[in-house]
Structures are given as C-alpha cells and as structure tokens.
Amino acid sequence: MVDEATALAMAGATTVVAAMATTAWDSTRDAVVRMFRSRETAEQHTVQGQLTAHDHLVRQTEDTEQVRQILLPVWGQQLETFLSRHPDAAGDLSALIARTRNELPRAEQAWVVQNITASAPRSTAFGTIHGNVIQHNHYGSPTEATSAETAPEGESEDEAEGDDGARTPEGSA
Incomplete structure (x- = not known):
C-alpha cells in the first residue's frame, strides 16, 4: 500500500x-x-x-x-x-x-x-x-498461491485448465 x-x-x-x-x-x-x-x-x-x-x-x-x-x-x-x-x-x-x-x-x-x-x-x-502509471517501490515478493488457494470454489485440485484456458476435469480435455 x-x-x-x-x-x-x-x-x-x-x-x-x-x-x-x-x-x-x-x-x-x-x-x-x-x-x-x-x-x-x-x-x-x-x-x-x-x-x-x-x-x-x-x-x-x-x-x-x-x-x-x-x-x-x-x-x-x-x-x-x-x-x-x-x-x-x-x-x-x-x-x-x-x-x-x-x-x-x-x-x-x-x-x-x-x-x-x-x-x-x-x-x-x-x-x-492524464498520464502513465509509474510504480517505483517494491515492498517484497508476493507469495505464491497453492493450487488449493487458486481453485475456484467447488472445484477440486484435480481439475486443470484445457488448451483454450477453460477449466475442465482432468482427463476429459
């Protein structure tokens, strides 16, 4: 901030x-x-x-x-x-x-x-x-989210993104 x-x-x-x-x-x-x-x-x-x-x-x-x-x-x-x-x-x-x-x-x-x-x-x-965004401070590295944290609610970690970026159940892509 x-x-x-x-x-x-x-x-x-x-x-x-x-x-x-x-x-x-x-x-x-x-x-x-x-x-x-x-x-x-x-x-x-x-x-x-x-x-x-x-x-x-x-x-x-x-x-x-x-x-x-x-x-x-x-x-x-x-x-x-x-x-x-x-x-x-x-x-x-x-x-x-x-x-x-x-x-x-x-x-x-x-x-x-x-x-x-x-x-x-x-x-x-x-x-x-009326201008460009200039960010000159870096307050630390963002932490990497685990797949469990990034999976939308109701989806399991077993679901993966297909080639077109759409989320599909693993094995059906």
Whole structure:
C-alpha cells in the first residue's frame, strides 16, 4: 500500500517536473531549493544543480513528454527520501504543489497526474488520469498461491485448465 508520504512525494515530483521549461519554473525551483535549504543545507547546492540540469534537459529536447516521464521517478525518490528524513516538510511540499499548479500553463496543468491507488491483501491497483502509471517501490515478493488457494470454489485440485484456458476435469480435455 502506498503511504501518505509516498503519495505526497509523487504529487510533488509530478508538479516539479511539469513546471520545468515553463513560466512557473523559476518560482518552483526557488521554492524547492528553499525547502531543502531550511532542513538540509549540505544538500541545497546538489538539489539546485539537479533542478537546473533537469530543466535544461526538458528545454533542449523535442520530446518533453519522454524526458518528463524519465525524470518523474527520479524526483519522486528524491522527495520521498527528503520527507522520510524530514516529515515536518510535508506542509511545505503541499503548499508548493498547490502554488505551482496554479502557476502552470494550461498544457502542463493537464500533464499533472492524478494518482489513484487501491489495495487489498497481497495486491495493489494503480490508476492515473492524464498520464502513465509509474510504480517505483517494491515492498517484497508476493507469495505464491497453492493450487488449493487458486481453485475456484467447488472445484477440486484435480481439475486443470484445457488448451483454450477453460477449466475442465482432468482427463476429459
């Protein structure tokens, strides 16, 4: 299950990456640098350099969508790591997201992804509006179900799938 900090980090990443190469970029970059500076002074110059380099990549390519899709998990991880060390920054990141989304040009507002996550034991479903699903966390290997666990109710383990995928009693396929 995706926790609140991970969802906030991905929303922040989506917003920051969408702002690259737009009129909202300078204020967004400055807000991200201020957020890091207030908590991690040693990281501030590294983050500022990354932001500048990534904005340059988006500006220099013809396929900005592809570059943004590549940068999205990078910034998702960067912000998730930052929030794990500084949970008190969640409010600052939320404010940055709201402010930046209002400043984005119309085309980039449509690019900002709305993430939808639902989960149940041993499963998670992801959906998105106006974008691709990017899953970057792996919380462990799913356990393999035994044939008794996977057999539909009322069917025995002796029943098997036929060549066409239909379940048939063993020996009659």
